[in-house]
Amino acid sequence: MITLASDFGSPYPAAMKGVVLRRSDARLVDVAHDLPRQDVRAAAFWCRETLPYFPPAVHLVVVDPGVGTERDALVVRVGDHALVAPDNGVALPAARRIAAEVCEAVPDVECFRYDYDDPASSTFHGRDVFAPAAADVHEVGVGALESLDAVSPIESVPPDGSPDSVVDCRFPEPTVDPDAATARGEVLVVDDFGNAITNVPGSFLDGRDGDTVDVNGVSAAVATAFAAVDTGERLVTVGSHGFVECDVNRGRGDEAFDLAPGDEVVLVG
Numbered sequence: 274m275i276t277l278a279s280d281f282g283s284p285y286p287a288a289m290k291g292v293v294l295r296r297s298d299a300r301l302v303d304v305a306h307d308l309p310r311q312d313v314r315a316a317a318f319w320c321r322e323t324l325p326y327f328p329p330a331v332h333l334v335v336v337d338p339g340v341g342t343e344r345d346a347l348v349v350r351v352g353d354h355a356l357v358a359p360d361n362g363v364a365l366p367a368a369r370r371i372a373a374e375v376c377e378a379v380p381d382v383e384c385f386r387y388d389y390d391d392p393a394s395s396t397f398h399g400r401d402v403f404a405p406a407a408a409d410v411h412e413v414g415v416g417a418l419e420s421l422d423a424v425s426p427i428e429s430v431p432p433d434g435s436p437d438s439v440v441d442c443r444f445p446e447p448t449v450d451p452d453a454a455t456a457r458g459e460v461l462v463v464d465d466f467g468n469a470i471t472n473v474p475g476s477f478l479d480g481r482d483g484d485t486v487d488v489n490g491v492s493a494a495v496a497t498a499f500a501a502v503d504t505g506e507r508l509v510t511v512g513s514h515g516f517v518e519c520d521v522n523r524g525r526g527d528e529a530f531d532l533a534p535g536d537e538v539v540l541v542g
Contacts, residue, residue, distance in 0.1 A: 274330040278304035289404040296408035311338040317442040321366040329353035333407040341395035346387040352376035355415045357407040362442030385424040454542035467525025469532040475511030486542040
């Protein structure tokens, strides 16, 4: 299988699929094509939260603000998975999580440069560079990447690091003080429901169900389910990703808490 994720909307992903299908017999699965436009960190977050749930596959990820520049095209191999993406860090958080949580033995995250000729377009490398690369990887097999003339190894990446020659993407670390019942973090992403997902670990809310916490001075109930509060009421909960998020039952948490990606969040319990 080849999974596809991008910020292309429609109809551009169809062209990528056409290129892949002309070069391989892969089963194609869409992850998302409405990732936040040109937002590498958001794309890296969502890929980290979705790709590890797939069986071994080639994952084509194209969120590429540097399209048309000299940035490299990468193939990142981790176990039986491969991620094909621009060298802007978008693939590495997912690769590290696959290495740490999916593979039976924690493997290296291996990076390969995918060499390509001048593409037909300088604005659509998803079609002209990354789709052919994903098809090539699928056809030779993840374990036989070295047999592709177009790839050259960069160096192995341990699960907790990356080489200087590859652009990385790291999420900011929160500051948590359990004794003072405070946490200082940042909004990583806002999902389509308006849930403001922070980098504060869900463990900060352990044992607080039914209590209230202040979020940047705004009081909200701590709850394990949206319906635990009335419709339209604010709540703070732990999302499926394991982080604290600021929400509204049947409403938008980003608006109710006045939060956007990148904003500082101070929780006081």
